[in-house]
Amino acid sequence: GGIITQTPKFLIGQEGQKLTLKCQQNFNHDTMYWYRQDSGKGLRLIYYSITENDLQKGDLSEGYDASREKKSSFSLTVTSAQKNEMAVFLCASSPKGNERLFFGHGTKLSVL
């Protein structure tokens, strides 16, 4: 088995601040994802990466940047945190050619 580790678990930022969330997986999966989880809105795809150095925009990419530094890690940057923003960011991975996603426990973001 493997595990997806997201850091930090909780992130408190200031309005306008640039914030970075990190994700590591030891499944040796090719594809990694960042989803945003909001109550009543489900899971919305921000960015995904099919392989190392690849980057694909999801439906919610505006206001975010991502970086696939190596096969095992995928970072997400909130380029300018919005006041009163509150959401959970979920990282996931899947093997090549397999639709099944394995999720991390999430990073909970609060912006003051």
Added chain:
Amino acid sequence: GDSVTQTEGLVTVTEGLPVMLNCTYQTAYSDVAFFWYVQYLNEAPKLLLRSSTDNKRTEHQGFHATLHKSSSSFHLQKSSVQLSDSALYYCALRASSSFSKLVFGQGTSLSVVP
């Protein structure tokens, strides 16, 4: 674009009774796969069910779902719920336009009460 709709935000059911969580979808593609993911409190979402075959029942952990392309639905059912089934349930669609990309519904919170 592809979309998944879960109409109920919260479903409350008494322990031992049946439950059905609704999931409908819209897609222009015929080559599709559907998923139910479950997220227990303070845990990561995990796969519960998957199906890509029309009119075939899929079962796991006492839950079952049948893909009905004629009605664009993939409802999740259980005949007798337990307290431990309380969780957030997401329906998701993978269309052939992008093998890697899943589209999720809004999620339904299932609360099982004694």
